């Protein structure tokens with residue numbers, strides 16, 4: 001092997017695991033990260049406990065970060081990839097830092113792992129996020145839990161909490177017709193964390209379906225009811241109103257019990273905002289010339305057979321850039337992308353599929 | 366589409382026609398069905414807590430509202446408002462008002478245990494339904510139902526009768542409570558066989574169980590105790 005080099009964009013769980021595996025296989029890596037720290041969205045938002053094992057996020061992320069820091073990777077922090085030019089044996093990429101300085105690097109392949117961003121609940125104006133006090137998003141609550149600052153505007157821990165699922169997901173009004181996959185688990189986990197800290201709090205989860213799929217069914221969903229008495233109320237809340245004393249009044253329907261309109265006060269409301277591609281990954285997709293699939297995520301060459309190859313030869317994908325995913329799935333895809341990139345840079349292997357070229361009709365409602 | 370029975374009591378001004386032709390278009394269904402607004406403005410979490418802390422109600426927290434219990438329930442066939450699943454849901458939410466509205470159904474469980482055997486979550490449904498009903502009785506939220514009244518009459522008769530059940534006394538008590546009717550003619554008809562068989566003696570002076578004087582205080586003491594899970 002003669003100095004093969006791979007560019008990895010993004011240092012979340014997916015990018016970190018891809019980087020580490022490539023280093024283990026003796027491939028040089030150039031890592032480009034927009035923020036000033038490694039660890040991706042879980043670090044940025046200071047996740048508290050991770051589902052499904054309910055262990056501190058640092059237990060999972062810190063070993064990954066250390067592994068990369070100690071592996072002699074050339075890292076460009078607070079930088080983005082601004083341009084890419086195809087060469088006979090790979091690409092020349094230009095990397096721009098915060099001050100606008102541009103550096104060129106020659107690489108043989110690219111792994112795009114720039115992840116997702118949270119849905120901004122202000123786009124659902126009827127929920128009053130950012131306007132009515134004491135309305136938060138699950139992405140805000142993680143930090144409040146990990147920094148031990150779970151309090152209402154009164155400065156006291158909440159005694160009545162409502163969590164509304166599927167905010168910005170499964171909702172044609174905001175153009176997101178997919179399920180974000182992790183928010184049921186995150187919400188259930190947060191409900192248990194709240195009850196752990198405030199045992200006499202009332203916590204209600206308003207849901208349409210509970211998707212704590214696979215092994216999380218009993219670990220999260222059953223457990224939250226049996227051990228913590230988290231209440232589940234079926235029905236999607238239609239609006240929130242500001243109540244007296246900074247309470248939030250929800251308006252909904254209890255669809256399990258016919259014709260029960262609900263007008264219930266809470267002192268904290270949490271919106272389970274979903275996952276979207278986000279501006280960071282859109283910039284990556286545009287620069288690298290990657291196609292998007294019908295939900296707006298980056299399109300793999302073949303979602304079943306070649307999930308970590310992009311539609312452009314030499315560019316691989318890993319993590320939430322291709323759709324909502326858990327941390328363990330993102331790490332696994334990091335491994336997979338590293339292996340495929342290794343085969344590509346050492347032996348020129350690139351699997352083909354005409355799947356992405358076929359037109360697929362997806363019915364939207 | 367026919368209106369589900371559960372909804373009927375809360376609908377006013379119902380007009381139902383099997384077939385109606387309007388401007389040559391055939392319609393069927395229900396018109397003028399206005400729902401009476403009933404708004405739930407707050408749930409009482411203490412209901413769930415209190416029921417889950419009783420021995421009978423301990424498994425209430427397992428329920429995931431699948432409806433297996435209700436769909437096979439014996440009583441459901443006779444009473445369309447009878448739904449163990451729904452009772453559990455309302456109790457867990459603490460929707461007391463809705464439970465009070467269901468008081469003529471809540472007590473009707475015949476303890477056949479079909480629900481308990483079939484529940485995929487291991488909820489002891491029959492026991493939980495009783496614990497919900499007991500909760501409402503204990504807090505004076507529902508009127509005393511015929512089932513409870515009969516249970517009390519039964520126990521009273523047994524205690525009065527020296528530890529044995531006397532059909533005649535129980536019959537008399539039930540008649541007084543209005544569960545059965547007993548006319549003078551019924552009494553006269555019964556008297557003949559009672560005299561002839563000598564059972565009349567037993568009625569006048571009941572044949573007590575052995576050592577009744579010692580058993581009675583034990584039973585009385587046991588009835589006073591309230592069982593609380595550890």
Ligand SMILES: Cc1cc2nc3c(=O)[nH]c(=O)nc-3n(C[C@H](O)[C@H](O)[C@H](O)COP(=O)(O)OP(=O)(O)OC[C@H]3O[C@@H](n4cnc5c(N)ncnc54)[C@H](O)[C@@H]3O)c2cc1C
Pocket residue numbers: 009010011012013014015032033034035039040041042047049050051052079080081113114115116117118138139142182186273274275279280281283284318319320321325326327328330
């Ligand atoms: C509230 C919430 C809680 C969650 N909790 C859990 C949990 O408990 N357990 C679990 O398994 N999963 C959880 N998830 C899911 C988890 O966050 C994702 O699976 C995971 O972060 C995806 O990893 P990733 O590496 O693909 O992307 P990310 O973590 O998003 O990392 C992407 C990285 O790329 C960088 N980047 C973006 N754009 C650019 C650019 N243009 N140039 C350079 N760099 C760029 C970003 O700064 C970031 O560092 C949660 C999600 C949410 C919404």
Ligand code: SF4
Pocket residue numbers: 165166167169170178179180181182183184185209210211272274
């Ligand atoms: S995971 Fe749950 S909360 Fe999230 S979009 Fe899917 S169903 Fe809704």
Ligand code: SF4
Pocket residue numbers: 427428429430431432433434435449450453483484485486487488490
């Ligand atoms: S069968 Fe069991 S889990 Fe299902 S609704 Fe009835 S009690 Fe609940």
Ligand code: SF4
Pocket residue numbers: 434437438439440441449473474475476477478479480481490491494
């Ligand atoms: S035990 Fe009671 S609730 Fe259960 S199936 Fe029989 S009648 Fe219905």
